[in-house]
Amino acid sequence: MSVRVRFAPSPTGPLHIGGVRTALYNYLFARKHGGTFILRIEDTDRTRYVPGAEAYIQEALQWLGLTYDEGPDKAGPHGPYRQSERTAIYRRYADQLVAAGHAYYAFDTPEELEAMRTRMKKAGAAAPKYDQVTRQYMRNSLTLPENETRELIEQGVPYVIRLKTPRQEEVKFQDEVRGWVKFQSGQLDDKVLLKADGFPTYHLANVVDDHLMDISHVIRGEEWLSSTPVHVLLYRYLGWEPPCFAHLPLILKPSGKGKLSKRDGDLGGFPVFPIEWKDPRTGEVYAGYRESGYLPEAVLNILALLGWSPGAGREILSLDEMTRLFSLEKVGKSGAKFDPQKARWINQQHLKRKSGQALAPYLRTELEKLGIDGYDDAYLAAVAELTREKAQLLTDLWPLSRFFFIAPVEYPLDVVKKKWRPEVRDFLASLAERLPDGPLSAETLETAFEEAAQALGVKAGRMKQLFRIAISGQPSGPSLFPAAALLGGGELKKRLRTFLTWAEQHLEE
């Protein structure tokens, strides 16, 4: 049996990281088994449709490198891959279920349903549902005479098609991550399959499409676990073999309770969306991992570890490595709290593994924003090479790299005061004299540094931080001599003199 899996988001807004993780696991499973990964858009709710959401999903997956083999923009043998374009198909199966006696027409208006619920609540039912018992008192093709049902339909009275759940049956299925899960059908309600507007609900569309698209494994979030028995029933009534199910543990809020939601990002200071999202209705902008300085491979790595572990202490993984190591057996059962700190650490690890060359374009972009040019790629790469060690996010790179392009004009007065001593002036001046005008190596610089210190009888170590401040304007930063050497002798001299002048003005002895 060939592996075919799908990621089936609903375009009701931006994809959040829980969804991204579902996509990732599906992707990994497909690639691991040489299978097919499909993107299917579940846009069956016209009231919640958000323009731009589908494009957002595609852009996010593309940025992350989760390429799919079939999808709305990638033709395949089982299209179309947008459910709104498949309504006739669902209709056909809904009719088939009615004809077979497994589903029925229900004419109850929303008001009537509401009335039923409040009535039952008053009578003591905590969560009233349209089920084996309730349906006997509602307006549907089970309670109405056949000719009346036909008449209502002919008159164009709105109706839905509901699944006729059996009264007392055990419905069970084997979940790949949880083992056998059992439900009593009497606990189920008569789910709407086809809505009054002719669109299917998730349950119908999902089952029909998974079958028609030949899906072998349904890998989705745990929020679907309790509707799986309904799906199992549907497969049975349609005469189809159900796929394998695997329900993934949920990603939980870092603090407090509940599953991760839109708001949590703002509160916790971390993004919940892969890329930035502008709400077309409110104009609100939500931060994305991409814009916040995360590498796509790091985001994938962060998410992969939330609910899955390859064991053996492996944590920093590329997409290829994850693919090799992935298995549903190793997926955990319990919800995982999102840890923003660890997320940043993982990003940092990936950043450290990047070459300066690969990071250079990011610096280029920052320079362009400021209208600075005149630096070649090799220089940018060398800078990135030095600063990436200290960066956790891509966005940390520029603040760390800035002084390689822009000479400091201000210095942290308090630190300078603390470290200042009379011989510093002479030392820096002497160092400036010893430097060549052109390029220099870190070794040459260090030698000159030592010599200058010796000549004046001061400890080289004591001079280092002020030297750093003089050339970068910052009390800390990348490895000192390599960084300074990269600036070149001429530039160093200039900066030392500027600093000495500044010191004269700001330090009264």
Add this chain to the structure above:
RNA sequence: GGCCCGUUCGUCUAACGGUUAGGACGCCAGGUUUUCAACCUGGUAAUAGGGGUUCGAUUCCCCUACGGGCUGCCA
């Protein structure tokens, strides 16, 4: 409330009946004879509780507690 799922350091997790219960993030301490978010070393800290089963339970079973999901003509 009902149904379903879950429960190992603060967090993510490893250990598929026998380990001094391991790793990672975080935190703390020390080192790196300048700083430092980097690096190195060390430390801190867990099997929810109670019953079984077993020679032996983190691991299997039951109960309780707690957490989560679902309970829509939303997905």
